[in-house]
Amino acid sequence: MNSETVGKASRLDVISRVMDKTLSYVVALLLVAMSGVVFGNVICRYFLDVSLGWYEEISRFLLIWIVFLGAVIALIKGDHLSIDLLLLVLSPRACRVAAVLTDMLMLAALAIMFQGAWEMAIDSLRSGWVASSVPIPYGWVYMVGPVSAGLMFIQTLIKTTGDIRTLKKEAPQ
Numbered sequence: 001m002n003s004e005t006v007g008k009a010s011r012l013d014v015i016s017r018v019m020d021k022t023l024s025y026v027v028a029l030l031l032v033a034m035s036g037v038v039f040g041n042v043i044c045r046y047f048l049d050v051s052l053g054w055y056e057e058i059s060r061f062l063l064i065w066i067v068f069l070g071a072v073i074a075l076i077k078g079d080h081l082s083i084d085l086l087l088l089v090l091s092p093r094a095c096r097v098a099a100v101l102t103d104m105l106m107l108a109a110l111a112i113m114f115q116g117a118w119e120m121a122i123d124s125l126r127s128g129w130v131a132s133s134v135p136i137p138y139g140w141v142y143m144v145g146p147v148s149a150g151l152m153f154i155q156t157l158i159k160t161t162g163d164i165r166t167l168k169k170e171a172p173q
Contacts (some may be wrong), residue, residue, distance in 0.1 A: 012158045019151065020076045027069050034062035054133040061131075061141050068148040075152050096167040103160035110153040117145025 041055040074080050087095050125139030 012161060016076060016155060016158050019155065020073060023069050023073050023076075023151070027066055027073065030062050030066050030069070034059050034066065037062070057131050057133045057136075061136065064141060065144050068144040069151075072148050072151045072155065075155050093167075093170055096163065096170060099163045100160065100167060103156055103163055106156045107153060107160065110149050110156060114146050114149035114153065117142065117149055121146060 037052075037055050037059050041052045044050045044052055071080075087098065090098060121139045121142040123139075124142050125137055127139075129138045130136060131138065131141075
């Protein structure tokens with residue numbers, strides 16, 4: 001393997017690690033914000049005898065973003081569920097080919113997800129539809145769809161690149 005290939009692999013690993021760290025901090029921040037909103041409402045309700053009318057909607061919006069961005073983190077770390085029954089009976093080379101094919105299917109699915117989510121978010125922004133208790137357009141809530149699909153697409157491209165390199169390395173000479 002030449003130094004250029006090692007450099008590209010290292011740069012892709014760095015991009016993946018930076019994305020993982022950044023998303024982990026963003027999700028942690030969103031979780032703290034959601035917990036703060038819910039805890040603040042509990043304090044207001046039981047000690048001040050006042051309920052915050054907007055807490056439920058804001059905490060739901062934050063949870064939606066946490067789940068979608070958490071799915072990206074799970075993809076980076078390889079923590080999504082998978083069925084590996086077929087891989088147990090395949091040769092190592094066939095497993096690598098299956099991994100590349102799976103990556104290609106994921107890229108297609110993520111492209112479809114991105115397009116649909118983008119259209120839904122933009123349509124919602126154009127319609128002017130806002131949440132009932134806070135003036136937050138639903139389009140910004142729905143924007144997590146294309147954001148997460150785009151980030152997962154990038155991560156899947158990085159994985160696909162690594163899988164193809166591994167497959168080429170194992171190719172019979």
